[in-house]
Amino acid sequence: MDSNEVQDNQLMIGGILATDLAAQYGTALQVYDISKVRSQIHAFQRVFRENDIDYAVSYASKAFACIAMYQVLAQENAHADVVSGGELYTAIKAGFPMDHISFHGNNKSREELEMAVDNHVGVIILDNFYEIQLLSEVLATKNETIDVMLRVSPAVSAHTHEFIQTGQQDSKFGFDILTGQADEVLQQVLKEPNMNLVGVHSHIGSQIFETDGFKIETEKLVKLMQHWNDDFGYMPSIINVGGGFGIKYTDADHPIRPEDFVQQILTTLRHETESRNLPLPAVWIEPGRSIAGPAGTTLYTAGSSKDIPEIRKYVAVDGGMGDNIRPALYGADYDAVVANDVHDDNVELVTIAGKYCESGDILIKDIELPVLHPGDVIAVLATGAYGYSMASNYNLNPRPAVVFVENGKSQIAIERETYADLIHLDKKLDI
Numbered sequence: 001m002d003s004n005e006v007q008d009n010q011l012m013i014g015g016i017l018a019t020d021l022a023a024q025y026g027t028a029l030q031v032y033d034i035s036k037v038r039s040q041i042h043a044f045q046r047v048f049r050e051n052d053i054d055y056a057v058s059y060a061s062k063a064f065a066c067i068a069m070y071q072v073l074a075q076e077n078a079h080a081d082v083v084s085g086g087e088l089y090t091a092i093k094a095g096f097p098m099d100h101i102s103f104h105g106n107n108k109s110r111e112e113l114e115m116a117v118d119n120h121v122g123v124i125i126l127d128n129f130y131e132i133q134l135l136s137e138v139l140a141t142k143n144e145t146i147d148v149m150l151r152v153s154p155a156v157s158a159h160t161h162e163f164i165q166t167g168q169q170d171s172k173f174g175f176d177i178l179t180g181q182a183d184e185v186l187q188q189v190l191k192e193p194n195m196n197l198v199g200v201h202s203h204i205g206s207q208i209f210e211t212d213g214f215k216i217e218t219e220k221l222v223k224l225m226q227h228w229n230d231d232f233g234y235m236p237s238i239i240n241v242g243g244g245f246g247i248k249y250t251d252a253d254h255p256i257r258p259e260d261f262v263q264q265i266l267t268t269l270r271h272e273t274e275s276r277n278l279p280l281p282a283v284w285i286e287p288g289r290s291i292a293g294p295a296g297t298t299l300y301t302a303g304s305s306k307d308i309p310e311i312r313k314y315v316a317v318d319g320g321m322g323d324n325i326r327p328a329l330y331g332a333d334y335d336a337v338v339a340n341d342v343h344d345d346n347v348e349l350v351t352i353a354g355k356y357c358e359s360g361d362i363l364i365k366d367i368e369l370p371v372l373h374p375g376d377v378i379a380v381l382a383t384g385a386y387g388y389s390m391a392s393n394y395n396l397n398p399r400p401a402v403v404f405v406e407n408g409k410s411q412i413a414i415e416r417e418t419y420a421d422l423i424h425l426d427k428k429l430d431i
């Protein structure tokens, strides 16, 4: 952990004592140090500028989105990709510039497409043939035109958990290159009178540590550009390489910096386009985890414990799989500190369990922490991506509050759900 974040053995987040945040807002609490969000966006933007390549840093909303997050993204001139009417609605309510939105999804509904067209989103990323038919009808009815990209599946198997691989040939996303679907869709879309094809998209997966997959992906996209130009007279002006840059969760992870993945992609792109005598396209990226993940910390309060001699000591916290499903879903590992006692020689091996009625509700298995007492604040680190955004109300537990901190100031971004919120859609039976 960054030593600047510890003062007098106390964890600081964005210049504020974590224990003060816990006391002020309660736990479980999702905290974002917004300066980290900003600086990662800047780092991505800098790489493009240094390489003199036209770009968009399009944050993948699915990692974590709320009105305040879209406001920060807009302040930093980032784009955003949305994958649902709900994400689009939230961006609209935040006043996010619609021309900076890319609309993704492998089964967009007619209503979602109408919403995207009515709000003039920047680009719709087409994923399947049915969607083209729907969008074509929507555009004709409304007499509108829109920019589109084609999502292709490049047959790159990234080295990551199989649940979060997406670029392999056997994937539900995008048009397959190898079987000729990508060529077929290209010809179809070029004939669509109301669609303006601006580029090609692919995404190979998430939490990737090796650069090889991105290099192969870029080579394949350039090869596809050349093939489309030679055989169909179409040259994409944008290639969107998706996201997936891996981050450090524990000391076992040794990722390169997220912006260094982009440098590798740009170096490959320049080499490939020059050797084929092709124009350099603009490059769009869609980082989610690398922007939101390291900026997030979840604060919990330690409660009960159960010591099974010679077997394991469990310490339970006031959250768990409802606010972070990743350990249960992917076997994901996290690191944690005791916010009110970061460095202490008196440590013990414990397992941090959640409060949900599920044996698999374990946040961290076997971690050495200073001896815990009820009331201690445990901070689980790097929880900013796919934590709150995948949260549930399992066991009818309210979802935590989300707080943004920066330069010593904190502000609620999402209120803690109340019990009343939990039942606000319920109807009493009258039969």
Ligand SMILES: Cc1ncc(COP(=O)(O)O)c(C=O)c1O
Residues within 6 Å of the ligand: 060, 063, 081, 104, 166, 203, 205, 206, 207, 242, 243, 244, 245, 286, 287, 288, 289, 290, 385
């Ligand atoms: C199409 C697309 N773009 C971007 C992302 C963001 O990926 P990550 O959060 O790993 O950067 C995802 C998620 O895997 C995705 O499916």
Ligand SMILES: N[C@@H](CCCC[NH3+])C(=O)O
Residues within 6 Å of the ligand: 062, 164, 166, 206, 207, 326, 385, 386
């Ligand atoms: N939810 C996944 C990533 C999903 C990526 C979406 N395409 C995770 O937590 O790692």
